[in-house]
Amino acid sequence: MSLSRRNALRILGGGTILAATATGGFLATRTPARALAPWSEAGLPDDPRRRALSYAILSPNAHNRQPWLVDLSQPDTVVLHRDMERTLPETDPKARQLTISLGCFLETMVIAAGGDGYAVDLDLYPEGEAGPVAIARFRNGGTPDPLMAQILDRRSCKEPFDQTPVPDRMAGALAPFATVIRDPREVEALRDLTWEAWQIEANTHRTMKESVDLMRFGKAEIEANPDGIDLGGPFLESLQLFGLMNRDTQIDTTSASFKEGVRIYDEMLNATPAYAVLTTAGNSRTDQIAAGRRWMRLNLKTTELGLALHPVSQTLQEFAEMAPLHARAHEMLANPGETVQMLGRLGFGPEVPRSPRWPLETRITHG
Numbered sequence: 001m002s003l004s005r006r007n008a009l010r011i012l013g014g015g016t017i018l019a020a021t022a023t024g025g026f027l028a029t030r031t032p033a034r035a036l037a038p039w040s041e042a043g044l045p046d047d048p049r050r051r052a053l054s055y056a057i058l059s060p061n062a063h064n065r066q067p068w069l070v071d072l073s074q075p076d077t078v079v080l081h082r083d084m085e086r087t088l089p090e091t092d093p094k095a096r097q098l099t100i101s102l103g104c105f106l107e108t109m110v111i112a113a114g115g116d117g118y119a120v121d122l123d124l125y126p127e128g129e130a131g132p133v134a135i136a137r138f139r140n141g142g143t144p145d146p147l148m149a150q151i152l153d154r155r156s157c158k159e160p161f162d163q164t165p166v167p168d169r170m171a172g173a174l175a176p177f178a179t180v181i182r183d184p185r186e187v188e189a190l191r192d193l194t195w196e197a198w199q200i201e202a203n204t205h206r207t208m209k210e211s212v213d214l215m216r217f218g219k220a221e222i223e224a225n226p227d228g229i230d231l232g233g234p235f236l237e238s239l240q241l242f243g244l245m246n247r248d249t250q251i252d253t254t255s256a257s258f259k260e261g262v263r264i265y266d267e268m269l270n271a272t273p274a275y276a277v278l279t280t281a282g283n284s285r286t287d288q289i290a291a292g293r294r295w296m297r298l299n300l301k302t303t304e305l306g307l308a309l310h311p312v313s314q315t316l317q318e319f320a321e322m323a324p325l326h327a328r329a330h331e332m333l334a335n336p337g338e339t340v341q342m343l344g345r346l347g348f349g350p351e352v353p354r355s356p357r358w359p360l361e362t363r364i365t366h367g
Contacts, residue, residue, distance in 0.1 A: 030234045032219045035226035035356035039152060045360075048116050049078050049138055054360050055112035055151050060299055060311070061101035063088055063214055064355055066227050068105050071132075072367025078136040080106065081365070086227075090210040091201065091317045096288055100341060102133050103292015104299075108151060111300075114142035124286050133289070147300040154299050155354065157308035160271030161347030170305050171274075177298035178276040179333075180346065189332065190275050194343070197315035197325050198265055203253060204321050212251045216356075226356035233353075269312070274346040276302075276309065283339040291341035298344075308349030316340055 042054040049072060061067065067086040071079040082095070082102060092098055110120045119142040123135040171180040181187060201207045214228030218237045222230045231245070239245040239257075249257035278295055280287040302309045315322065315329045333340045 030219050030232060030237050032222040032226070032230070032232055032356060034223045035230075036354055038357040038359055039354050041360075042152060043112075047072075048113065048118055049076070050360065051116055052109045052112040052118070052120075052138075053078065053363075055148075056105045056109035057357055057360055057363060058151060058154075059101070059104040059108045059296060060154070060156055061104060062092060062097035063211070064227050064229065065098065065101070065214075066358055066363070067098045067101055068363055069365050070363060071365050074367075076138045078109070078134075078138070079132050080134045080136065081132050088210060090207045090319060091314075094318050096283070096318065096341075097313065097316075099133075099285055099288040100292035100295060103289040103294075104296040105292075106134060106136070106289065107293035107296040109136065111145045111148050112151065113138060115144045115148045116142065118142040124289055129285055147297060147304065150300040150303040154303045155308075155352050156299075157310050157349035157352050158268065159308075159310075159349050159352060160268050161273060161308060161345065161349045163271065163273055164348050166274040166307065166346060170307060173305060174276065174298060174301055174346075177294050177301060178278045178342075178344075181275045181277060182273070186332075187272065187274060190343075191269055191272060193315055193325060193329060193332070194312045194345075195266065195269050197317075197322065198269070198312070199262075200321050200325065201314045201317070202262070202265075204319075205251075207317075207319060207321075208251055212247050215247065215250060217246065222356050226358055230356050269345070272345045272347060276342075276344045276346045277333050277340060278342040279334050279338045279340050281338055283341075287339070288341065295342050302346065306348070308345075308347060310345040310349075311342060312345055313343050316343060 038054065038057055042058060043051055045051050045054055053070060057066065057068070065086040065088065067083045069081045069083045071081070080102065082098060086098070087095065088098065106122065113120050118138045118140060121137045121139065124133070126132065126135055166180065166182055171182060174180050181190065211229060216222045216225055216228050216230050216232070217240050219232055222232045236245060245257050249255040252258055276298060278291055278298070280291050299309055315325045318326065329340055329343070333343070
C-alpha cells in the first residue's frame, strides 16, 4: 500500500507541515533526479543492444522489482536472466508476476531494436526454467513499431480516474491485447472483487510487510535503491519529517497513515469506469512471457490513446488467503482451463510522475 501524493497532505495537519517545510529550499530539492535519469538516457548508448535495453529497463514490472539481468558477452546477443535475489515470496510465490515482468522487458527491447533497424530472434528458456529466460539475437532487418513513440510517456496511474466511459473505438483498438470490460454491472462486480482482494493483502501481515519492506522513504532512500515502492516528493517527505509516515505507521493497521491509505485506495478503486483483462490458454513460463509481451503492448496502446492503465492484480496472487478470490476471478473472467494473467483499471486519469529505475549498467552481468 502506498499513499497517493495528491492526497498526502490530508493526513494530520498537512497544511501546517507544508508551511513548516517550505523554508530552506526543502520542497524544491526533493526530486530524486539520479533515480529518474534512465528515462532521459534511453537511446543514448552506441551499441544497438544497449540502446534497446535502455528502453527495456523502463518497462512496467511487479512491485518495481526490476527483476532483469543481462549478459552481453556474446556478439549481437542479449542473454536475459531473472535476478533471483529480486523475489516476492509472499505475494508472488510462484514468480508468475515476475515472469510477466520479464515478458514486458523483452517486448520493449524488441520494439526499441526495431526502431533502430534490428530484428530480434528470441529463444525462450533454451535450457529449461533453471537456465536463461531468453537468448535474444540481434540481426539487421527490423522495422519501426508505431508504439515505440509511447515508451517514454508510459506510466502506471495509481490515481482516481474520470468517470467518462471508455469509447467504443478505444475499446476496439485495445481488443488485440486484452478484453475490455465496460458493462456497469460487471465493472461494479470487479470493483468489489479488487477492493476485497486489496484488503486481504493489506491486512495479512506477511504480505503487507513484503510491500512495506520494499518502500523507499524520501529522496535519499529512493536514490540509494531505485526500485520497490517509492514514497518521495515534498508532500510525502514532509509527513516523514514529522514522523507521520514511516515503516511502522505503514504496517500498523490502527495508525492514521494506514487508515488514510485505506480510504484513498477505496476512493481510487471506486473511480474506475472500465477494466482490462488479459488471459492465456495455459500457464507455462512461455505463456507468462507471452502475457507480459501483450501487457506491454496494451500499456503502450493505452498511452497512445490518451487512456490510463493501472494493474490491480491482487486477486490473481497465489497465496493461501487469496485463494477464494483467485478462484472467483477465474470464474468471472476466464473460460475453463484459462489463466487470468493480468487485471487492470482502465480510464482517463491524470498525469503522474515516472518511477525510479536502476541504471542500465547495474543490470549487465557481463559485457
